[in-house]
Amino acid sequence: MSTKEPFCLRWGIMATGKIAYTFVKDLLTNTETRGTLDVCHIVAAVSSASSSEKTQAFINSLNLSCTGYNSYDQLVADSNVDAIYIATPHSHHFQHVMMALQADKHVLCEKPVTVNAHQARILCEEAKKRNLFLMEAMWTRYLPLSIEVLETIRQGRIGEVLRVTADTSFGDEVEKTWGTEHRMLNKNLAGGALLDLGIYSLTWVFQCLYHTLPESQRQPPCMVSAQMTLNYLTGADEATSILVTFPTTTPDNIPEWKSQAIATTNLRVSTDPDGRGTSGPAIRIQGTKGEIQVDGPSFRPERYRVIQCRNENNPTEEHVREYEHHIPDGHRGMYWEADEVARCVRDGKLFSDTLPWNEMIVIMELMDEARRQGGLVYPKSIEDTHY
Ligand SMILES: NC(=O)C1=CN([C@@H]2O[C@H](COP(=O)(O)OP(=O)(O)OC[C@H]3O[C@@H](n4cnc5c(N)ncnc54)[C@H](OP(=O)(O)O)[C@@H]3O)[C@@H](O)[C@H]2O)C=CC1
Numbered sequence: 001m002s003t004k005e006p007f008c009l010r011w012g013i014m015a016t017g018k019i020a021y022t023f024v025k026d027l028l029t030n031t032e033t034r035g036t037l038d039v040c041h042i043v044a045a046v047s048s049a050s051s052s053e054k055t056q057a058f059i060n061s062l063n064l065s066c067t068g069y070n071s072y073d074q075l076v077a078d079s080n081v082d083a084i085y086i087a088t089p090h091s092h093h094f095q096h097v098m099m100a101l102q103a104d105k106h107v108l109c110e111k112p113v114t115v116n117a118h119q120a121r122i123l124c125e126e127a128k129k130r131n132l133f134l135m136e137a138m139w140t141r142y143l144p145l146s147i148e149v150l151e152t153i154r155q156g157r158i159g160e161v162l163r164v165t166a167d168t169s170f171g172d173e174v175e176k177t178w179g180t181e182h183r184m185l186n187k188n189l190a191g192g193a194l195l196d197l198g199i200y201s202l203t204w205v206f207q208c209l210y211h212t213l214p215e216s217q218r219q220p221p222c223m224v225s226a227q228m229t230l231n232y233l234t235g236a237d238e239a240t241s242i243l244v245t246f247p248t249t250t251p252d253n254i255p256e257w258k259s260q261a262i263a264t265t266n267l268r269v270s271t272d273p274d275g276r277g278t279s280g281p282a283i284r285i286q287g288t289k290g291e292i293q294v295d296g297p298s299f300r301p302e303r304y305r306v307i308q309c310r311n312e313n314n315p316t317e318e319h320v321r322e323y324e325h326h327i328p329d330g331h332r333g334m335y336w337e338a339d340e341v342a343r344c345v346r347d348g349k350l351f352s353d354t355l356p357w358n359e360m361i362v363i364m365e366l367m368d369e370a371r372r373q374g375g376l377v378y379p380k381s382i383e384d385t386h387y
């Protein structure tokens, strides 16, 4: 056992909404319970921009002992804070990340990192210029289950992956559940299914068909075809389906072998309508020798199976293996991404290898293209790159 003291990252929490609460609750769990001994987390400061009462209520609800502010400017200026976790709506990410970077703070920003790829590129340039760490909080990538699935692909256990389907759909009565003002459907807050949920479907597509390749072989999609259903009240997308083709370099270098993926998201129909996982996997990763099926929800999966092709070459009876990674009740599993941030800051890294800036930007570009094809235009003020 190492006797070295763990590196403790001091967090500043920007916003006190739903996910900020969940993230901090995860952050406060004992790191040793997940086998993390090299890093730890301190919540040093919290700020709501709405009122000091809201900040205080957040601090009380989580029994925190930290500084409270009622302005994000004060939060990012706090010299006891190393990294800012940004949990504001999509529309505000560009401004808030820039605010934190310009105050010389490392940043973990909720997904999607920005409204468009142009904004994301500018933020990466700013982080690079200032030698600061920046990461989109795509927490699903850091779950042990995701890491294991990717390793299974890399080991070649399902052969060459030629098709991935990934769905992240809710099955809500949209008008009642979200209404027109909530960030889910409000275009002024860059709402819509794609940026909120479809990004998870795309995350799985990219994890399997892009990230598992050696860096020098990763290529952006060569074809993207997208359709959207826009909500009749707000114009934000309530359903989006994207067909993506990746140019694959096969072991034999056969250029015709392309991989296809279908990424879907829908607010009105559900991936798992009875909530019991009886509707089949949310993600299917299909290779020439077999398939990996991941049960939903795509953003917080706990179970997957590896199915080997059964034929005359492989007549085995034991061709299906199930794996489970239970996330303790009352937690979301966001501490894995927080551990990654702490390690990267400790090691002086600017980005996480699990979600490099380049990949984050390629995904933003794909979502830009899907919105262009689907006719989803956000207000100029939130697509802007002026800070
Ligand atoms: N990783 C995950 O699993 C999840 C991630 N998310 C992501 O987290 C972000 C926030 O979502 P969520 O917490 O559900 O949203 P909430 O609406 O619950 O919270 C957003 C908070 O942002 C602050 N805020 C600042 N400016 C505005 C504004 N103009 N309008 C509204 N709120 C504002 C407010 O905090 P205050 O008043 O304290 O300043 C508000 O409470 C989004 O990017 C979303 O995609 C959301 C859910 C799950």
Ligand SMILES: O=C1OC[C@@H](O)[C@H](O)[C@H]1O
Residues within 6 Å of the ligand: 196, 197, 299
């Ligand atoms: O990121 C998210 O994941 C879980 C969903 O419940 C939430 O709406 C979304 O923002």
